[in-house]
Amino acid sequence: MAxxxxxxxxxxxxxxxxxxxxxxxxxxxxEAEDGRKALAALQAAPVDVVITDLNxxxxxxxxxxxxxxxxxxxxxxxILMLTTESEAAKKAEGxxxxxxxxxxxxxDPEKLIDVVKRVAG
Amino acid sequence: xxxxHLRATYFEESAELLDSAYAALAELAEGRADAExxxxxxxxxxxxxxxxxxxxxxxxxxxxxxxxxxxxxxRDGALAMDAGRHALLLRGADALADLLxxxxxxxxxxxxxxxxxMQALHAAAETAATAPPAAxxxxxxxxxxxxxxxxxxxxxxxxxxxxxxxxxxxxxxxxSRLPPLERLEPEDAHxxxxxxxQADVPRAQVEEVFEFVADxxxxxxxxxxxxxxxxxxxxxxxxxxxxSATIAPPAIADAAGPTTGAPQSVRVDVAKIDRLVNLVGxxxxxxxxxxxxxxxxxxxxxxxxxxxxETLSQHLRELQEGVMAIRTQPVKSVFAxxxxxxxxxxxxxxxxxxxxxTGEATEIDKTVVEQLADPLTHLLRNALDHGIEAxxxxxAAGKPRQGTVHLSAEQRGGRILIELTDDGRGIDRAxxxxxxxxxxxxxxxxxxxxxxxxxxxxxxxxxxxxAISDISGRGVGMDVVRRSIQALGGRITVxxxxxxxxxxxxxxxxxxAVLDGLVVAVGREAYIVPIAAIAExxxxxxxxxxxxxxxxxxxxxxxxxxxLLPLHRHFAVxxxxxxxxxxxxxxxxxxHAGRMGLLVDDLVGQQQVVVKSLEANYGPIxxxxxxxxxGDGRVALILDIAGLGPAATTRPMPTAPHRAAPLQPAxx
Numbered sequence: 001m002a003x004x005x006x007x008x009x010x011x012x013x014x015x016x017x018x019x020x021x022x023x024x025x026x027x028x029x030x031e032a033e034d035g036r037k038a039l040a041a042l043q044a045a046p047v048d049v050v051i052t053d054l055n056x057x058x059x060x061x062x063x064x065x066x067x068x069x070x071x072x073x074x075x076x077x078x079i080l081m082l083t084t085e086s087e088a089a090k091k092a093e094g095x096x097x098x099x100x101x102x103x104x105x106x107x108d109p110e111k112l113i114d115v116v117k118r119v120a121g
Numbered sequence: 122x123x124x125x126h127l128r129a130t131y132f133e134e135s136a137e138l139l140d141s142a143y144a145a146l147a148e149l150a151e152g153r154a155d156a157e158x159x160x161x162x163x164x165x166x167x168x169x170x171x172x173x174x175x176x177x178x179x180x181x182x183x184x185x186x187x188x189x190x191x192x193x194x195x196r197d198g199a200l201a202m203d204a205g206r207h208a209l210l211l212r213g214a215d216a217l218a219d220l221l222x223x224x225x226x227x228x229x230x231x232x233x234x235x236x237x238x239m240q241a242l243h244a245a246a247e248t249a250a251t252a253p254p255a256a257x258x259x260x261x262x263x264x265x266x267x268x269x270x271x272x273x274x275x276x277x278x279x280x281x282x283x284x285x286x287x288x289x290x291x292x293x294x295x296x297s298r299l300p301p302l303e304r305l306e307p308e309d310a311h312x313x314x315x316x317x318x319q320a321d322v323p324r325a326q327v328e329e330v331f332e333f334v335a336d337x338x339x340x341x342x343x344x345x346x347x348x349x350x351x352x353x354x355x356x357x358x359x360x361x362x363x364x365s366a367t368i369a370p371p372a373i374a375d376a377a378g379p380t381t382g383a384p385q386s387v388r389v390d391v392a393k394i395d396r397l398v399n400l401v402g403x404x405x406x407x408x409x410x411x412x413x414x415x416x417x418x419x420x421x422x423x424x425x426x427x428x429x430x431e432t433l434s435q436h437l438r439e440l441q442e443g444v445m446a447i448r449t450q451p452v453k454s455v456f457a458x459x460x461x462x463x464x465x466x467x468x469x470x471x472x473x474x475x476x477x478x479t480g481e482a483t484e485i486d487k488t489v490v491e492q493l494a495d496p497l498t499h500l501l502r503n504a505l506d507h508g509i510e511a512x513x514x515x516x517a518a519g520k521p522r523q524g525t526v527h528l529s530a531e532q533r534g535g536r537i538l539i540e541l542t543d544d545g546r547g548i549d550r551a552x553x554x555x556x557x558x559x560x561x562x563x564x565x566x567x568x569x570x571x572x573x574x575x576x577x578x579x580x581x582x583x584x585x586x587x588a589i590s591d592i593s594g595r596g597v598g599m600d601v602v603r604r605s606i607q608a609l610g611g612r613i614t615v616x617x618x619x620x621x622x623x624x625x626x627x628x629x630x631x632x633x634a635v636l637d638g639l640v641v642a643v644g645r646e647a648y649i650v651p652i653a654a655i656a657e658x659x660x661x662x663x664x665x666x667x668x669x670x671x672x673x674x675x676x677x678x679x680x681x682x683x684x685l686l687p688l689h690r691h692f693a694v695x696x697x698x699x700x701x702x703x704x705x706x707x708x709x710x711x712x713h714a715g716r717m718g719l720l721v722d723d724l725v726g727q728q729q730v731v732v733k734s735l736e737a738n739y740g741p742i743x744x745x746x747x748x749x750x751x752g753d754g755r756v757a758l759i760l761d762i763a764g765l766g767p768a769a770t771t772r773p774m775p776t777a778p779h780r781a782a783p784l785q786p787a788x789x
Contacts, residue, residue, distance in 0.1 A: 016127075069272075075274070095273065098273050100275055102333070108167070108171040118283045120279075121279045
């Protein structure tokens, strides 16, 4: 069965680029535009990998990671942060909140596929 | 974002990446390269490949991959860059450009075009296998997770799987840290492993597998012993600090792509910028209207209004400049292609040529930059083919064997000057003149100044048939170059000394969207004359105006005759001043027809106008470059001086009677 990935980003462009790249590689991709919507959707239907932006309205990426790690069902879900280089401090915060790994925007599609495969197994 | 949109972004980005790849290759060829250059080249090719993969451009991906393999070896120092490998990579970049163009056009490139190249690339990469290996025959990894490893959902099993993708792996578990059961914390990591990876892969690739766990483990990577003489000694066990320092940077650099070290930027659709430019243009018009209205009110009625309006115009001008600046781009993107061209051509022609490029950072409107490539390429071809002599000839003439071509850009006032200077043989005026006479471009008895003779090379129909070669004699003449420069609102001039070289100067506007214009009145109409084209304006004396049979009227000015073009007649404007002696003559200079005098009723004033294109609705009109809206709301047509020329004068100009002074000002 195809692995399920959720991309969380307030930028539709970024979500669609991630979704497009991963669908092409055979993943099943869902989208959410902020942390709160992502959390609600994930609690209803978990996925195999979450890729999240950090800077988002309503619930930001770090808060989303904390919330997911606090939920027993999602403790072991790999979470990748999609960050810009200038967000080093945020990235460290995300790491300590429980993020599995990170990708840098703008992302290299091949690298994205590679990393998602690596953390999803 | 639609699929087409994504594709468009990809092609745009790939073009930029290719440009940076060419720039890196040029640096490598000129010995200006540093350690970062090969990395930059690798990243550019890698990014093109990455995107190509997403769109399923398989041939492109295969080719890029073959280039990457070679680059990887060069990057690791397993191979040294030499002329052969450099040429291969250049050919690779060209082939990528072709494949990209074909994919973009949706035609698909002719099959198998890059097969030979692929083979050559593979062969070049394989020579490294016989050279001392850069990577070990394998790697031993001692991996000891910290207890918190699992908290971030990192799974050692998946790391093993990722390693397996690189080659066969033997795993030995290290149970020494396993605590007694009663003290075992079930959510902590307690095991360690030793992996033996049998794969000839670069160390960086192994490190990348552990990218995300670097902070949460102890990791030691050493080459498998005994199989790699001369390989670096085993490194000591790295602490987490050191490990993250060695592992994280390549990942960041890689994903950041060619933008590393460049100023931060955003990618914006040109259409959005154009909308801004247009809006600012409307504001400028609005402000001009307000200013005019303000001028009609008694100042006592509205104190402060004029001062306020003036501040407004100041800010508006700044806003306008700021918005225009968004559209600008360094000329580097065009200049970067030139070293390549020079190298290829000089090899083909058996000449030794050095290209010196300066002012690459000069910025100019994006449209101008894009349309500069063809004329510049042509000029450069000409310089190498016709300008620079063969090495033996140069030596015989007492010059250095190697010719020099200097390409420079600089901003001067509101214009950009691009100069192409060569130290070749210069223009052979006797030959040019003979040729022009033969073609009927110049009357047999006409006396021409040097600069007039030089100008002849820009005449349509002046083919350099006597010197046709593979390189520049392809039916595209200098007249085409001049036309394309003129289409950009620019001018091109040449200055040459026999035996010591030629200099071509391109003068281009900073932007195509606004223009400094002189508003002139003709009847009840207003027209805009571009300031850049104006030499002077004057009220002529009656005795200076002469009628010439078949040529209309001419104006004598300081001993030279300038043909007159009454604008009211040209545009059929009623109620205009028909008598030149009661009107004003604006002397304009055209590139190919010399000077001419535009007869108008009056000068209204000088102002910056926003150019609105008419072409979309009316098609191109000779003599009209566009339209604008004046402060009082009237629409005024903007004159295209070059387009007016042929109607006013019957060429060839140099045969005009009684010519006492040159029509063209001498070039310095």
